[in-house]
Amino acid sequence: MPRMLRTAATVLVGLALTVSAGSGQQPPTNQTPGGAGGGILGRPSPPQPLQKQGVEYLAGVWNFTWTGRESAVTPGPRAGTVTFAQLSGTPSLEMIVSGKTDTGAAYKESGTLLWQATTKTMAMHETLAGGVTMLSVGDWSSPIALRFESAPVRVKDAVVRLRRIYTIISAASFTVNEELSTNDGPFVRLGGGVFSRIK
Numbered sequence: 001m002p003r004m005l006r007t008a009a010t011v012l013v014g015l016a017l018t019v020s021a022g023s024g025q026q027p028p029t030n031q032t033p034g035g036a037g038g039g040i041l042g043r044p045s046p047p048q049p050l051q052k053q054g055v056e057y058l059a060g061v062w063n064f065t066w067t068g069r070e071s072a073v074t075p076g077p078r079a080g081t082v083t084f085a086q087l088s089g090t091p092s093l094e095m096i097v098s099g100k101t102d103t104g105a106a107y108k109e110s111g112t113l114l115w116q117a118t119t120k121t122m123a124m125h126e127t128l129a130g131g132v133t134m135l136s137v138g139d140w141s142s143p144i145a146l147r148f149e150s151a152p153v154r155v156k157d158a159v160v161r162l163r164r165i166y167t168i169i170s171a172a173s174f175t176v177n178e179e180l181s182t183n184d185g186p187f188v189r190l191g192g193g194v195f196s197r198i199k
Contacts, residue, residue, distance in 0.1 A: 050143040051168045055093050055115050058084040061199040064099075068191010071180050072155040073132050073162060077102040082195070084113070091115040095126065122146060130155075134162060144168050158182050172197040 051057050061083045070076040080099015087094060097109035111126030122138040132155055138148040146166035152159045163179040174195050179187035 051171060053115075053120055053140045053143060053146075054117065055084075055086050055091055055113070057168070057171075058093060058113070059086045060084060060197055062195045062197050064193050064195045066176075066191060066193035068178065068189075071190055072158060072160055072182070073128050073130060073134070073153075073180070074178070074190065075101045075105070075107060075129055077191075078107050080107060081198070091117065095124075122148075124148065136162065136164070138164075138166075159184070161187075163187055 061081055063079075063081055065077075065079045067077050068074075078099055078101045080097060082095060082097045084093045084095055086092070091114065093113040093115075095109075095111040095113060097107070099107045101107050107129050109126060109129055111124055113125075114123045115121075116123070120139070120141045122140050124136045124138065125133070126136070127133050132153060134150045134153055136148040136150040138146045140146045145168065148162075148164040148166070150162040152161050154160075159182070161181045163181075165177045167175045167177070169175065175192060176195065177192040178190040180190050181187045
């Protein structure tokens with residue numbers, strides 16, 4: 001594993017332990033409404049296809065559209081592609097994002113993701129469009145949702161944290177909802193994106 005990736009992995013694993021210890025939240029369960037009957041009003045639910053967690057799900061090329069407001073760390077509405085390329089022999093992905101904002105400006109981001117199968121966590125080190133570098137840890141214990149929260153990062157005169165919820169729709173589609181906290185304030189909705197696999 002390259003030195004830079006090893007260093008990022010060490011930082012991300014430490015961040016994962018810190019965020020997990022401080023969150024005070026229980027991991028999501030796979031229980032369905034309706035108790036033991038499994039469905040709403042006690043009726044059994046039809047079987048639901050579940051995606052296996054891991055880099056294999058994300059690996060590939062995805063088209064996306066994102067609708068929402070501009071913030072200190074992200075531009076406003078945008079569209080483009082994101083490529084997740086698995087790094088040979090590792091549970092890691094290289095991420096390249098390319099597209100345009102609604103004003104026609106070029107939009108680029110990059111990052112590295114590291115999957116920990118034993119803890120079902122995904123750590124992400126990314127450089128956002130405005131040049132901000134962010135470290136996030138995602139809980140993927142539920143096969144239908146991947147929940148990321150970033151470490152605090154200073155942007156100009158504010159300290160911000162970013163939350164993302166990846167909702168797994170199918171093998172070829174997921175959505176992302178983003179929220180932002182500024183100076184330890186409440187998380188406020190930024191917007192959301194729809195991603196569709198093309199390769």
